Amino acid sequence: MTDTVTVAVPEAHMVAANCLASCLVGQIAGQDTFRGPGYTSATGERYAVASAPKTMWTAAFDPLALPADSDGSVSLDCAYAAQAMVAYWDAQDDVPMPAVGPDVIVALAGMSGMEALAAMGLSPITADET
Amino acid sequence: MMELGLGGLGIYGAGWRGGGVSLPASTLAAWDASVLASLYQDTGGATPVTAADDPVGLWKDQQGSYDLSQATIAARPLYQTGQPRLVFDGVDDHLFAATRLGLAANPAMAVVVALTPKVTGVNDVRVFDLGNSAGVLSCSFGTDGWAWRHNNGNRIFGSVTFGQTVVATWFRAAGSTYGDGRFRLNGVEQAATSTANPVLVPTSTAAELRVGENVTVAGGYTPMDLYTEVVLGTDSLTDIAQAEAWAAARAGVTL
Numbered sequence: 001m002t003d004t005v006t007v008a009v010p011e012a013h014m015v016a017a018n019c020l021a022s023c024l025v026g027q028i029a030g031q032d033t034f035r036g037p038g039y040t041s042a043t044g045e046r047y048a049v050a051s052a053p054k055t056m057w058t059a060a061f062d063p064l065a066l067p068a069d070s071d072g073s074v075s076l077d078c079a080y081a082a083q084a085m086v087a088y089w090d091a092q093d094d095v096p097m098p099a100v101g102p103d104v105i106v107a108l109a110g111m112s113g114m115e116a117l118a119a120m121g122l123s124p125i126t127a128d129e130t
Numbered sequence: 131m132m133e134l135g136l137g138g139l140g141i142y143g144a145g146w147r148g149g150g151v152s153l154p155a156s157t158l159a160a161w162d163a164s165v166l167a168s169l170y171q172d173t174g175g176a177t178p179v180t181a182a183d184d185p186v187g188l189w190k191d192q193q194g195s196y197d198l199s200q201a202t203i204a205a206r207p208l209y210q211t212g213q214p215r216l217v218f219d220g221v222d223d224h225l226f227a228a229t230r231l232g233l234a235a236n237p238a239m240a241v242v243v244a245l246t247p248k249v250t251g252v253n254d255v256r257v258f259d260l261g262n263s264a265g266v267l268s269c270s271f272g273t274d275g276w277a278w279r280h281n282n283g284n285r286i287f288g289s290v291t292f293g294q295t296v297v298a299t300w301f302r303a304a305g306s307t308y309g310d311g312r313f314r315l316n317g318v319e320q321a322a323t324s325t326a327n328p329v330l331v332p333t334s335t336a337a338e339l340r341v342g343e344n345v346t347v348a349g350g351y352t353p354m355d356l357y358t359e360v361v362l363g364t365d366s367l368t369d370i371a372q373a374e375a376w377a378a379a380r381a382g383v384t385l
Binding site for chain 2: 003004006021025027029030032033035036037038039049050051052053056112113114116117123124125
């Protein structure tokens with residue numbers, strides 16, 4: 001789907017990214033948005049990835065508010081720390097796509113989740129499950 | 131022939147259609163994307179799905195007992211029109227129910243699914259996963275092929291044609307081993323190509339049902355379009371064929 005945004009969060013920033021997600025969806029349940037990490041880059045860095053409706057992430061740069069059901073587990077400081085790391089890119093943009101890295105949260109729009117993962121150079125962390 | 135959905139079976143009665151094809155009486159659960167009234171954007175069932183690209187937070191079981199849901203907004207599959215279906219993005223989308231569908235660890239069962247498997251580089255992504263950890267009952271596809279998976283053994287069948295809509299059926303007898311697992315594609319039984327730990331038996335009794343997620347593997351999500359998923363409490367070939375015909379009608383597949 002092209003009206004979704006696929007977001008890759010470095011492992012070290014998952015807590016902050018989940019704070020941001022909670023604010024964007026307006027529910028503390030948003031803290032489960034980034035789990036894992038389930039994906040890895042070619043250089044071995046690990047990322048948690050989520051694919052969400054575009055309308056959710058286009059608001060990522062707006063002023064934030066705590067979720068309506070906030071119980072103290074989400075802070076605006078935490079959410080704003082993640083917001084500062086977001087690099088949002090749409091496939092229609094006439095600028096280079098941002099690269100994943102340890103201190104950037106890359107959000108790609110205009111392509112399917114699987115296409116976005118390939119564009120970011122991320123692959124699932126898989127075990128030899130039987 | 132008994133036609134479930136007619137009389138006292140909740141929303142299934144209202145949504146039933148299929149040109150005379152019905153589900154067998156052995157049906158334990160049936161999720162059908164062609165019944166719009168069974169789809170909600172939220173887990174509580176307050177906001178119905180009405181249009182393409184709406185997220186699906188709740189998919190009600192047509193039998194009324196085993197609803198699938200997803201609390202995390204970003205992880206909800208999207209509804210699509212045309213041949214109605216749920217699109218799982220393979221990134222994080224999945225559904226869950228805290229149930230075993232009343233099944234024991236090693237039951238007779240069949241899982242009949244109309245789906246379009248999407249391209250994946252992963253050898254094992256799960257269409258249906260019952261239980262947790264070792265000894266689960268999982269229906270899988272991936273670069274290895276179609277497979278029964280148990281997290282400590284497997285039985286693999288022919289390769290997958292990604293992008294092709296099919297009716298896939300995983301089935302097994304009560305008390306059987308991993309080596310006894312069987313699989314049909316569009317109504318035709320497929321030969322196994324390999325088996326790992328064939329003498330083991332499923333042991334998990336966890337009340338956990340997942341669609342689209344392999345919970346034991348990070349990043350283990352399933353890229354697929356899902357039209358319908360039916361679970362039977364039998365390995366009867368007569369019942370399986372009936373459910374396959376029902377599923378095929380919902381995905382536009384000719385058996």
